[in-house]
Amino acid sequence: MKTLKVIKIGGNIIDNEDVLQAFLKDFSTIEEPKLLVHGGGKLATKLANQMQVEVKMIDGRRITDAETLDIITMVYAGKINKNIVAQLQANNCNAIGFSGADGNTIVSDKRPVKTIDYGFVGDVKQVNTTTLELLLENDATPVFCAITHDKNGQLLNTNADTIASELAISLSQIFKTELYYCFEKNGVLKDINDDHSVIESITSKSVQQLIDNQIISEGMLPKINNCMHAVNHNVQKVCIGKPEMLFDKNSTYTTILK
Numbered sequence: 001m002k003t004l005k006v007i008k009i010g011g012n013i014i015d016n017e018d019v020l021q022a023f024l025k026d027f028s029t030i031e032e033p034k035l036l037v038h039g040g041g042k043l044a045t046k047l048a049n050q051m052q053v054e055v056k057m058i059d060g061r062r063i064t065d066a067e068t069l070d071i072i073t074m075v076y077a078g079k080i081n082k083n084i085v086a087q088l089q090a091n092n093c094n095a096i097g098f099s100g101a102d103g104n105t106i107v108s109d110k111r112p113v114k115t116i117d118y119g120f121v122g123d124v125k126q127v128n129t130t131t132l133e134l135l136l137e138n139d140a141t142p143v144f145c146a147i148t149h150d151k152n153g154q155l156l157n158t159n160a161d162t163i164a165s166e167l168a169i170s171l172s173q174i175f176k177t178e179l180y181y182c183f184e185k186n187g188v189l190k191d192i193n194d195d196h197s198v199i200e201s202i203t204s205k206s207v208q209q210l211i212d213n214q215i216i217s218e219g220m221l222p223k224i225n226n227c228m229h230a231v232n233h234n235v236q237k238v239c240i241g242k243p244e245m246l247f248d249k250n251s252t253y254t255t256i257l258k
């Protein structure tokens with residue numbers, strides 16, 4: 001079985017042009033099959049503010065009304081996705097941009113209204129890997145944004161961390177899959193203000209205490225839940241840290257274990 005690296009980059013990497021350019025240059029040097037997932041929540045928030053569209057987030061999830069869905073489609077599937085694809089092509093990496101609607105790769109259900117109406121937010125129901133396998137076997141690199149569809153013509157907003165874990169889980173039937181969450185810190189930190197306080201490994205036993213003690217909070221909560229879901233569903237290796245963890249053997253980062 002070949003190894004596949006599924007790599008997710010978040011807002012603070014996308015927002016910094018120099019950091020993004022450097023990352024994409026390094027990413028292009030990875031010779032094994034690879035797949036990139038990008039977020040972009042921060043840029044969507046900035047644009048919504050400029051357009052005077054109210055931004056509402058609950059537990060790291062964006063309440064997505066029709067106007068917000070238009071904004072995130074333009075930002076995630078348009079500006080960010082196409083710029084990343086163009087930069088990868090400039091580095092001789094044969095990137096192809098995807099939303100979950102493209103090739104019917106990710107189908108999701110609109111989140112049912114319970115106490116909160118999230119609007120056009122989708123929970124992943126099905127990942128179709130046939131097209132992705134074909135591309136990955138032929139040296140092409142899929143680049144996914146945080147948009148899925150319901151197969152009835154409706155686009156839905158889906159957290160980028162979830163897209164990465166669901167793709168990694170489904171593709172683990174075909175590849176030995178590794179999942180890397182890249183962000184601006186060295187890993188999951190004991191003290192959020194001390195970049196040297198990296199927690200080397202987190203297990204399903206230790207995670208609850210970290211959440212209860214509020215060491216893990218905010219944006220790290222959905223990330224760690226997606227990591228746990230992935231290690232418990234056949235993904236061989238799951239790591240959180242700076243992009244350097246992919247390229248520098250001496251870098252520190254957090255490994256998520258069963």
Ligand SMILES: Nc1ncnc2c1ncn2[C@@H]1O[C@H](COP(=O)(O)OP(=O)(O)O)[C@@H](O)[C@H]1O
Nearest residue numbers: 010011012183187188189215216217218219220
């Ligand atoms: N223990 C922790 N270690 C590191 N970051 C943490 C921790 N707890 C909360 N966080 C927060 O989680 C954020 C990462 O989540 P998020 O902003 O959603 O990133 P991304 O856009 O890269 O997915 C960090 O910037 C940090 O503020």
Ligand SMILES: CC(=O)N[C@@H](CCC(=O)OP(=O)(O)O)C(=O)O
Nearest residue numbers: 011039040041061062146159160
């Ligand atoms: C439903 C939902 O919340 N979707 C996210 C998708 C983007 C994302 O996940 O971006 P980062 O990885 O940069 O945070 C949002 O709109 O903010």
